[in-house]
Amino acid sequence: MPENLLRRFRRFCEAGAVRILFTAAPGYGLMLPVVPLLWAARAAGHEILLATSSEMNEAGARAGLPVYDVFPDRDVWQDLMRGVVGGDEEELSEEYRRAAGAGNPFGLFTLTMTEGTIRAGRDFGADLVVHTSDHAAGRLAARALGVPALEVGNRVSWSLRDAEFLESHNTFDGGIETALQDKLGIPEGNPEIVARIDPRAPSMGGLKDDEPDSRDGVPWWSMRYVPFNGGSVVPEWALRKPERPRVCVTLGTVVPIVAGTSSLSVVVEALGGMDVEVVLAAGKTDLSDLGELPENVRSAGFLPLSSFLPSCSLIVHHGGSGTTAAPLHYGVPQLVLPAFADNPMSAQRVVDRGVGLSHDPSTVDVAMVRESVRRLLDEPAFTSAARDVAAEMATQPSPSAVVARVEAAL
Structure with a gap:
C-alpha cells in the first residue's frame, strides 16, 4: 500500500474512527451476509454507510444501518425478477436493456450502481471501501476515490472466484467496466487491497488464514460466518x-x-x-x-x-x-x-x-x-459432520476480530 495512504489511515485510526463505506448488490443473499461486519465496525466506533439499492435499502434500514440509495431511478432488482424491462423501455439506455436481459445480474449492478456509489463515498468522506467480491461497483468506487478496499466474500460456494463457473455461466460484462472508467474518469487497475475475507470453514473449501492470493499476493483472512436473516418477533x-x-x-x-x-x-x-x-x-x-x-x-x-x-x-x-x-x-x-x-x-x-x-x-x-x-x-454421520463444521466455524475470527485486524494492518 502506498506510504501516503498508510500515513492517512494511521492518523484516522489513532483518532479512533474511520469512515467506512460498505457496498453490496441489491439482493438478500448478496447483502445480508455482510451486515454483522457492518455492526462490528460501528460497535468499534467507526462511522459506517451502506451503499446499495432496491429492496436492500429497506432491509439495511431495518437492520439499524445508515443506507444510501445509489440508484433511486428504478428498482433494478424488480426488473431482473420480471425478466423484462417494463413498458418504458424507450426511456432506458441500450446498455441497461442489454444488461437486464443478459441473464446475469452483476453487469447490470455494475452499470447502475457505480456512479452513485462513488458519489456516496465522496459525500461521506470515505477512508475505506468494503465491497463484496461479486460487486464490481464497490471496487471501482475505491479506485475512483483513491482509498484502500477490503474485499469480503459473501458465499460458501465462492462462485465468482471459480474459473469454471465463470466460463460455463458466461458472466455478462460487455465492456461495462471499461466504459464506466472512461465516462467517470476512474483510473485503470484495482484499488489497494488491505485483504480478502473468506467466510468459509476450512473443511468447506476455506483458504488458510494469511494465505497470499496467487494473483497478486493480497492476503486472505478467515472470518466466521455469522447468520443474519433479518429480524422479527419470535413465536x-x-x-x-x-x-x-x-x-x-x-x-x-x-x-x-x-x-x-x-x-x-x-x-x-x-x-x-x-x-x-x-x-x-x-x-x-x-x-x-x-x-x-x-x-x-x-x-x-x-x-x-x-x-x-x-x-x-x-x-x-x-x-x-x-x-x-x-x-x-x-x-x-x-x-x-x-x-x-x-x-x-x-x-x-x-x-x-x-x-x-x-x-x-x-x-x-x-x-x-x-x-x-x-x-x-x-444416520448419525450427517449430524456428526454438521456439528463438526459448526465447531470449526466457531474457531474462526469473528467480524469484530476482523475489524480490529484491519485497524492493526493500517
Whole structure:
C-alpha cells in the first residue's frame, strides 16, 4: 500500500474512527451476509454507510444501518425478477436493456450502481471501501476515490472466484467496466487491497488464514460466518424443543419467483406423510398451488432462519449461499434441491463434506424426499459432520476480530 495512504489511515485510526463505506448488490443473499461486519465496525466506533439499492435499502434500514440509495431511478432488482424491462423501455439506455436481459445480474449492478456509489463515498468522506467480491461497483468506487478496499466474500460456494463457473455461466460484462472508467474518469487497475475475507470453514473449501492470493499476493483472512436473516418477533413455539424432529423447508426469496413452487409441493406432500414437525418458511410466496397443507406443516411466512434453526433436526432448501451457510453455523444437516446460479456448487460442497444430501429438483418425487429425509434423520454421520463444521466455524475470527485486524494492518 502506498506510504501516503498508510500515513492517512494511521492518523484516522489513532483518532479512533474511520469512515467506512460498505457496498453490496441489491439482493438478500448478496447483502445480508455482510451486515454483522457492518455492526462490528460501528460497535468499534467507526462511522459506517451502506451503499446499495432496491429492496436492500429497506432491509439495511431495518437492520439499524445508515443506507444510501445509489440508484433511486428504478428498482433494478424488480426488473431482473420480471425478466423484462417494463413498458418504458424507450426511456432506458441500450446498455441497461442489454444488461437486464443478459441473464446475469452483476453487469447490470455494475452499470447502475457505480456512479452513485462513488458519489456516496465522496459525500461521506470515505477512508475505506468494503465491497463484496461479486460487486464490481464497490471496487471501482475505491479506485475512483483513491482509498484502500477490503474485499469480503459473501458465499460458501465462492462462485465468482471459480474459473469454471465463470466460463460455463458466461458472466455478462460487455465492456461495462471499461466504459464506466472512461465516462467517470476512474483510473485503470484495482484499488489497494488491505485483504480478502473468506467466510468459509476450512473443511468447506476455506483458504488458510494469511494465505497470499496467487494473483497478486493480497492476503486472505478467515472470518466466521455469522447468520443474519433479518429480524422479527419470535413465536413461542420456536423457542421450545419439539416433541418430534423439526424440519425447516424454504426456497428463499428468488427461486419461487423464477422457478415456481413445484418442488415445494413435492416436499410438502412427502413430509406431510412423515412423523415430523414441518416449518414452512416461505416469506411472501403465494402458496395457493399447494392446496390445503398437511396437519404437521406450519406455514410461518417470513421468519428468520436463525430464530428457529437451532431447534431443527434438518433443513430442506434450494442451495442459496446464505441458506446453506446458516445451518452449517448451527450444525443442522441439509437436503439441498439446487435451483440455478451457484446453487449446485453449494449443494456439492454440502455433499462432499458429508453434512447433507442433494437431488435435482426437476426429477424430485415424494419417495425420493422421504428416503433422503429418513437417511438424514436416522444416520448419525450427517449430524456428526454438521456439528463438526459448526465447531470449526466457531474457531474462526469473528467480524469484530476482523475489524480490529484491519485497524492493526493500517
